[in-house]
Amino acid sequence: MLAKNVMPVPHRRWTQAQTTAALPLLLFLSLMACFLLLYGPPARAQGVVQEGLPVIDARAYILMNAETGQILATKHAYRPYAIASITKLMTLYLLFRDLQTGHLSLQERFTPCPAALRTGGSTMDLRAGVPFTVAQMILGMTVPSGNDAAVEAAYLVSGSVPAFVRKMNATARQLGMLSTQFYDPDGLPHPNNTASPYDIALLTRAIMTQFPQYMPFFQHEHFRYGGITYPNPNLLVGRVPFITGMKSGYTDAAGHCLVATGTQDGVKLIAVVLGVPSFRDEGRGFWKASWQSLKLLDWGFARTLWLPSEPQLERTAAH
Numbered sequence: 411m412l413a414k415n416v417m418p419v420p421h422r423r424w425t426q427a428q429t430t431a432a433l434p435l436l437l438f439l440s441l442m443a444c445f446l447l448l449y450g451p452p453a454r455a456q457g458v459v460q461e462g463l464p465v466i467d468a469r470a471y472i473l474m475n476a477e478t479g480q481i482l483a484t485k486h487a488y489r490p491y492a493i494a495s496i497t498k499l500m501t502l503y504l505l506f507r508d509l510q511t512g513h514l515s516l517q518e519r520f521t522p523c524p525a526a527l528r529t530g531g532s533t534m535d536l537r538a539g540v541p542f543t544v545a546q547m548i549l550g551m552t553v554p555s556g557n558d559a560a561v562e563a564a565y566l567v568s569g570s571v572p573a574f575v576r577k578m579n580a581t582a583r584q585l586g587m588l589s590t591q592f593y594d595p596d597g598l599p600h601p602n603n604t605a606s607p608y609d610i611a612l613l614t615r616a617i618m619t620q621f622p623q624y625m626p627f628f629q630h631e632h633f634r635y636g637g638i639t640y641p642n643p644n645l646l647v648g649r650v651p652f653i654t655g656m657k658s659g660y661t662d663a664a665g666h667c668l669v670a671t672g673t674q675d676g677v678k679l680i681a682v683v684l685g686v687p688s689f690r691d692e693g694r695g696f697w698k699a700s701w702q703s704l705k706l707l708d709w710g711f712a713r714t715l716w717l718p719s720e721p722q723l724e725r726t727a728a729h
Contacts, residue, residue: 470607472484494661495532496597502551507621525571529598535638549630552627554640590605644696645697665685666695667685677714679711
């Protein structure tokens with residue numbers, strides 16, 4: 411009976427003027443929805459406070475505390491990108507694991523396998539029949555980023571590149587690198603050889619914490635092999651006192667990439683910078699990648715070591 415006494419509510423039609431007036435608001439809401447869908451919530455909403463962070467000219471980056479895992483700064487840090495020779499950090503991780511278990515030793519000598527000698531791109535110049543030590547092979551990856559050294563490492567650890575790549579991907583999952591897919595041990599261009607800055611920071615942190623005895627391999631400004639002296643593309647190494655490594659990379663698809671690690675007063679930070687705009691002069695590109703990484707680390711150390719967690723006025727006698 412009560413339903414019969416309820417007066418029907420007339421359907422309200424918007425006038426053309428009302429619809430026109432609402433268009434800017436609707437457009438704004440649509441654009442915000444697209445922004446959040448593509449880029450996620452802003453850093454503050456993710457729990458990362460980035461006040462005072464200088465402009466970092468890179469496609470994506472992350473700054474992480476290596477001791478605690480705390481994330482200090484991010485930009486597109488959870489999206490996968492081409493990583494070029496940053497791939498070799500996983501190759502080195504697996505090699506370090508074999509060294510720790512005793513399967514290999516630093517002073518063991520080998521002669522290059524045919525697959526390593528056929529590998530193109532950057533090289534440490536392995537030569538047929540000329541022996542090398544495992545320590546030299548590691549430096550061949552960390553300094554000149556030798557693709558031949560990475561393929562040789564794959565054969566020494568797993569017997570073949572396909573078996574080694576399977577181990578790379580299985581290990582990535584174990585470390586929590588859920589946005590990573592490896593297709594080779596060296597980082598030569600492949601459309602699906604990708605990782606996120608966050609995943610690379612996880613891998614770097616694993617190397618630093620599990621294999622600290624091998625960190626000096628990342629601190630060489632130069633490497634000499636076969637009568638050739640190779641410079642480290644990480645221009646921070648040997649020039650900035652607190653820098654401890656770690657790995658550079660470059661392809662046309664990836665741009666210039668750099669993982670830089672540093673330690674000050676017991677605080678260890680990891681900066682991963684991917685996709686710094688490329689230059690025809692490759693040396694200039696690595697200079698810029700090094701500069702972007704240094705800005706991130708400087709800002710991180712300032713916040714971690716010298717600035718209070720919340721700015722406060724000093725108390726004076728008058729108070």
